[in-house]
Amino acid sequence: MDNKRFEQLLLSVQKPGRYSGGEINSVVKDKKDIDVRFAFCFPDNYEVGMSHLGMKILYSQFNERKDIWCERVFAPWPDFEAVMRQNNILLFGLESREPIKDFDFIGFTLQYELSYSNILNMLELSGLPLLAKDRKDFTPLVVAGGPCTCNAEPIADFVDIFFLGEGEQSDLEVIDLYKKCKKNGKSKKDFLIEASKIEGVYVPSLYDVSYNDDGTIEKITPKENAPMPIRKRIETDLDKTYYPEKFVVPYIEIVHDRAVQEIFRGCIRGCRFCQAGFIYRPVREKSVETICRQAKAICESTGYDEISLSSLSTSDYTKLEPLLNDLLDFTEKDKISLSLPSLRIDNFSDELLEKINHVRKSGLTFAVEAGTQRLRNVINKNITEEEIIRTCKTAFAGGYTAVKLYFMMGLPTETYDDIKGIADLAQKIVDTFYEMPNKPKGKSVSVNISVSNFVPKPFTPFEFHPQITREEIVAKQQYLKECIRSRKITFNYHENKTSFLEGVFARGDRRLSAVILKAHEKGCKFDSWDEYFDLDKWNEAFAECGIVPEFYANRERTYEEINPWDHLDYCVSKGFLIKENEQAKLAVTTPNCRQKCASCGANVFGKGVCFEKR
Template sequence: MRKLALSDDILMKIEKPARYIGGEVNSVMKSKEDVDIRFAMCFPDVYEIGMSHLGIQILYDMFNRREDVWCERVYSPWTDLDQIMREENIPLFALESQDPIKEFDFLGITIQYEMCYTNILQVLELSGIPLEASERDESDPIVIGGGPCTYNPEPLAEFFDLFYIGEGETVYDQLLDAYKENKKNGGSRKDYLEKAAEIEGIYVPSFYDVSYKEDGTIESFRPNNPHARESIKKQVVMDVTNTTYPEKPVVPFIKVTQDRVVLEVQRGCIRGCRFCQAGMLYRPTRERNVEVLKEYAYKMLKNTGHEEISLSSLSTSDYSELKELVTFLIDEFKKDGINISLPSLRIDAFSLDVMGQVQDIRKSSLTFAPEAGSQRMRNVINKGLTEEDILEGAGQAFEGGWNKVKLYFMLGLPTETEEDMRAIPELADKIARRYYEIPKDQRNGKCQITASSSFFIPKPFTPFQWAKMYTNEEYIARAAIVKHAFNEQLNRKSLKYHWHDAEVTVLEGVFARGDRKTAEVIKEAYRLGCLYDSWSDQFDNAKWMQAFENTGIDIAFYNQRERSMDEIFPWDFIDIGVTKKFLQREWERAMRAEVTPNCRTQCSGCGVAKWKGGVCIEGKN
């Protein structure tokens, strides 16, 4: 019988003790004496968020299929337990064995969003692992970073021993085998990092030096170790059908954000929206075979007892076998009371028909993401959606019985004018008008249009990576223009408007495109008590501003300037397949408000065809 790391007294004192006890259905138990490698897989946020992450479920399953590896899970302790662990010197522990993380060979951290960076330091400190990689010795685990934020790892470079750039199913086995070999031969930590640096897709930050120009931009970025590569090539799984996928995902004890079976139907996106980092990083688009997905649906529902199944993809409507898959799921599982959730659908006749079959129309709302109010602005961002498309889709939905619509927009996009801002409430009003064109006796009560806007953040490896951002005050002023314009609309009683927090946007902007110098701010913010920064009730902007002041790091340098075309970016050493020339070309097209066709309509020569797979070779012999 394993002993819990937390006493009953502590478990009774804290919120949701089930976050920390492990033992869930499908969690993997092994004996530590029977394995060569112990791997702690961490999502640096609370259990409910981390348990909803598909990537961790995939790697957990894949690692534990190896007899020589035991992969366990660890999440950020919530603030109540964090305080107790510090007061009582309780080290952070893994859920399965309840053993301290410090005893593991690896600590792998999934880095999903910029506002979890202080939580990464929390995980390291509570584990008793030095924050800086340079201070670790042979007794510390190797700390690995993976996930979307590793495509600009530089703000976190000094905290990680290595980063895995790309999709986890490709070279992790090599990485683990190299560790075993090094251990057997009595090799040191540095010996292992040198072996790891020779594996494609692995970046060891300590093996690279950065020098800066007088204006603060990068002068050079070069390897300082003969084992390190000049550029790091992202890892891509070309055959997503026959790669590993968890048939028995771990079932959480408590309600989590995504309490359902998730079927990943494809990776990548054909659309090429210029603000969207995922759309560039995960090229080329690769589809999973529909028959295999049907089998997964059966097995995963049987192995978990979940009552909902969800399709996962950046743009589910573009999955070529969608009709067959959805029809199968409805015919097969609807009668058993299984809910079917279909995010990321475009609003067209087929999607509406399907949603009508799987949703209670009277209760549910439809989601459109026009991203911009004016057609000019939608062309700038390459949204590929006309006002006619939007109104036609809304009209079909209203005639099908819906009366609630959510609209998502962005403010602060490159070239945005006041006219573009005012076009947001005008578009919302046109959608409401379309509802009231339906004869009164055929309407489903009043319509409710809820529009919300986030503030645009330029991300690495997008055509907008050169763009400038604005100050907190300027973002609020833009939201105020939109808010006032909503009050002027004819159907204002049917319209609601919300906007996201601008203070968080400013910080995300700094760390999305930051260099190694920004690590100082993260450390200082953490020292001042910043934690769970993506949670609005925990976020403390005043402490962050203090951290910038204390470290002398200038927000304006990172956010409020348009980059020159020849500037060396902190992430330029990573090869994602999409070329910088293509991104520059797309930036120039954006400035002319020119639309680039999607990948199925016409190849735009982005560079990922070199992988010779997925959408790039569809229909070609």
Template sequence: MSKFTAAEIRRQVERFLPKVLKPSRYLGSEWNAIKKDWDKTEVHMAFAFPDVYEVGMSHLGTRILYHLVNSYPEFLCERVFAPWVDMEETMREKEIPLYALESFQPLQEFDVVGFTLQYEMSFTNILNMLDLAGIPMRSEERGIDDPWIIAGGPCAFNPEPLVGFIDFFLLGESEEQLPEVLRLIAEQKTNPLPRRDFLVRVAQVQGVYVPDFYHVSYKDDGRIESIRAEEGVPAVVEKAIVADLDQAFFPTNPVVPYLEIVHDRMMLEVMRGCSRGCRFCQAGMIYRPVRERSQETLLRQMEELVRSTGYDEVALTSLSSGDYSCIQPVIESILEKHGDDGVGVSLPSLRVDSFDVNLAESVQKTRKSGLTFAPEAGSQRLRDVINKGVTEENLLDAVETAFKKGWSTIKLYFMVGLPTETQEDIDGIVDLAKKVANLGTKMGRRNITVTISTSFFVPKPHTPFQWEPQESKASVDLKQRYLREKLRDRRFKYNYHDVKTSYLEAVFAKGDRRLAPLLEWAVKHGARFDGWGDQFREDIWMDAFKEFGVDPHFYANRVMDYDDILPWEHLGSGVTKQYLVSEHHRALHEAKTTDCRHDECSGCGICQARGVQIILKG
């Protein structure tokens, strides 16, 4: 139990808060925040986002699950985010435990703390937050008074480096499984079972993975020999899926922060899933199948959002919003209804091959802020390898139309280090950037700016490229320097992602549970906020690898065989291994796979195996 009460924490925090950066990160009490009576609710959950407030509050999943849990009268859900380094320093100095924003209750007092796993580079923040809360990092060291520590999100599809710290993981979409888990925790509070018996009950819930019941053995060369499931739990844990988005819970009274957050606007989730089949994209695989919301549902939700938030912009979110079959009529209806009140629409991403200038104009009526496209690769050959499905002609047509209509700022996203990449593909990035800029000049646009951003390819679990190695840091570093030199022109801005953090991301993306002790050691030696360039400490990680005799290249740079047992082999995204192998073969033969929404079934297995289907509303 914490030695501080909520009232004492609040009093202490209010004294020193003016001295820290962005104090409103730690205050709570925002518009639409939900404060429930602690004593009148059965289960108390803290929803923990392992990054700063501005990042966590911009995440749609945080909004959905916070309001979902609180929609049940018997449950209470409060929020907690990773305190920035100055706040953490002060809290440790004054021995103030990590607390939830709504009530200032210390995390130790909650029944369950649920982390969202959005990014491998936030793993250290999870352990650091537990430590700051006074909760033992390791599951085996926690007692009956400590909360259950659970986690979900995309990285739960390979959570093995976190095994030993998290009691159980939720795979897939939590709208139905999370309330079911909380009901079991309520029963456990009333009629306690031994820990193991309770975990056996939880493991029966669709998509719940309890690592204690899965035993991994290794070969002499370090590869996995077997993953054995105990009796009474599934051999493969298959994700939870929401079948019908129109029936799914969606909050229309989200918390409105006092300070500006990364995506400071209303959000409408128009669809889930993507069937484009980009071979590097984990989200495109693990969020299948495609399910759309109807226009009627979206317009009703929009009406309620405007009334409850006061925002003047709504983002139509999904993995590929331009693919939503009702996108044009929904935008027109929103602008017709709310445009006179100054409400605008934004689209997070526009695909080159589905670009519609009228669509772009309707969402940028007041100001032409710039258009963003993601060709991903510099040559058509490499775009075919990754199954991007766009051509140079698509891009130049879209850009020409945009220049004609008054845009002068274009952003282009590429990946460096993709499988089979050659120097010609790198030169293709430069050529494409020059063609776009020259087109703008030809069209008579002044002050043209073409921003080229490159990220370093990270092979991800449950994708056709999961068997691929990441290219060496030195090689990609040379490519980035080459691009920097070739793009020295006032018309261009070149941004690139740090090679060192992408390398560590690959280690943990493809890692197994042998990385857990190393992760704990790194946290105890100061690793945290690894995704932030100014906080990342490569020296700590290199020392950690040496300390435990772990070769990071074994995870990041090793070519894996199809018959290798992967660390995530017992976790199912619904997409079959045979499909991923087939797509990997097709990539190496530069063969494209069509989108199953408009063509024949590509055979990924999700619809047949799980009895779900693609739902299009247009």
């Protein structure tokens, strides 16, 4: 289709900027000069996908290589999807506007389970068979990476290769192997067998799964000498790890429209509900010099006037004060604002507040997670009520009047007292504000409590626990509403239907591929968007496939049961997870990695926090 016609069609949709390409720093190459074309697909819309740091890193890293051209692809919003289907437009790369079915690789990033139906829709819009076994041609190869690969069994039937852990090196090793196999006339199967030998590469078709009569897994058996278990890959030296100096700058507003500077990977804390805290272990920090150099380069190449520091827990960066001093040197001079998300409430000092006051003056956000000390101990969120109140006092004295607190509902061992504890804590914060002699004059306080539904995830100590039912969630949400007495407290909560499906997929096995296919045929897509999510259609799909979703979400699992992800090695041992789960039942906390090593297994990489002096 010529450009003029394409542009005319774009005028009929809500946000043409999602599909036009041509943004600053996007990369266009001459296809005559390249060997490998890679479609980096984000299975959600442009605004969400363009905010994702992993895509920015790999897009730039691939395009630094002369022989690779990586293009971006996002899930078309339903208005543009209708235009595509009416006009026989196949899913295309934003840079070339050429169909991705002619590329060598189609790579998806799996950030959340509710994007799975979009993956199928994108494959269909590409004009490709959805099932890996039906794609007989060598190319395009469908690959996937991102956090959900730690149990991507529900989409195992659609994907040729999964990348476990951090992909900077394994991606390129697979691409190089592909070039070699192509040149030597090897088949797709030969290539996949060879690829499975690369560390961090999981080829699901090389593993057979058998089941017991009760529906649990009997055995996972590798074929063709495929490795067992398959170990994740990580970058051991972040100062030497590739980080882009340029980001593509969108024409339209996106979710996080700013420069992002990663400061470390992993988390020392070990909160027992948090998958990221376990699968990204061990903590590895970048040096202050590297962070400042990279941050400067990004601001210069993009013209952004805001930079955000990215990590799982920013205030745990060991040299935060020197870092802020050095960053403020150039951000204040260049009028760039600095934001620090992911601060912990227990190491929020007066000095840090003083620095943040230079940085921003919007509301403060803290993840408290549970309303009582007992439950915070169960989940290993090592913060006390005293610390929470003290931090709020510090913040109020510094001029803040709005506090947002994140909580979870449905945590293991939770009782109605813990739910009431959420409201009581919010009330204490309101009272603290009004009792302060030095509170900001003429202002009132606002405490927002945002409550999400806990979903047990693989590779966490809570992977054995049942998720609470939708009915229990509704009852607890209602009870919490009744417990809130002050108008200064607002309460937001999450949909229970989407959390339920997320829970099914998070710990699902590959029998769910049939359900996802069926749901796709019924039109399911954009499941993380309330306006499109349709649980009735999903329930029909489960029923037609003879699968009971509660088996995956709401069932307690024994320590002996073989989990669908047990052949994957994220270097936190099952023995460690069991020990942590037992400690949780006793409400006993585990010190963080910098206080004491808990022997999780992540020290096999020989780097990071495991080797710091304690």
